[in-house]
Amino acid sequence: EADIYQTPRYLVIGTGKKITLECSQTMGHDKMYWYQQDPGMELHLIHYSYGVNSTEKGDLSSESTVSRIRTEHFPLTLESARPSHTSQYLCASRGPPTYGYTFGSGTRLTVV
């Protein structure tokens, strides 16, 4: 039973469209993360948040933006999608430092 939910699971969209990828968790975790993963490649951290109103950029530069208005919700937005944004986007959350990370099922984005 998943405690972190990502929607949509798959998205095919045209160039120039604005999109928002949703991520919600029911565990009350303060820390949430967005990773980007190209097929067969490593995961790269693109955004993270320590709690409400906290957002930071990760190791990999991304044109996406995030917001954290509620503890359980950490959406990722692309204002103008491009083919180079085609990838899988994975959301994760974590409790205290000794707790493990929980990942969502991911959103596979294709920009045509």
Added chain:
Amino acid sequence: KQEVTQIPAALSVPEGENLVLNCSFTDSAIYNLQWFRQDPGKGLTSLLLIQSSQREQTSGRLNASLDKSSGRSTLYIAASQPGDSATYLCAASQPGGGGADGLTFGKGTHLIIQP
């Protein structure tokens, strides 16, 4: 900066064999080490979490060990089955890592179990 290396990058074995996946990390100042499984095009499923003070964790046919002093962890899979075919990722969680206290991932071991 923490670096995590997984060996081998790929492994193909007949069903029923016991196998070991290796993970090494350069900075021993970790909170814990976590093993994940990823099926093609899917998210990550957590398999085992070993705290820095622990030596091993077991779940069913899986056993993970941790040797902080040598910077090594192994994932042992007993009596492998075709359903075990997936990519296995290890990740170290440490202060000052990715995301200030985030995970550093290895590149994974792509495992194929032949029926």
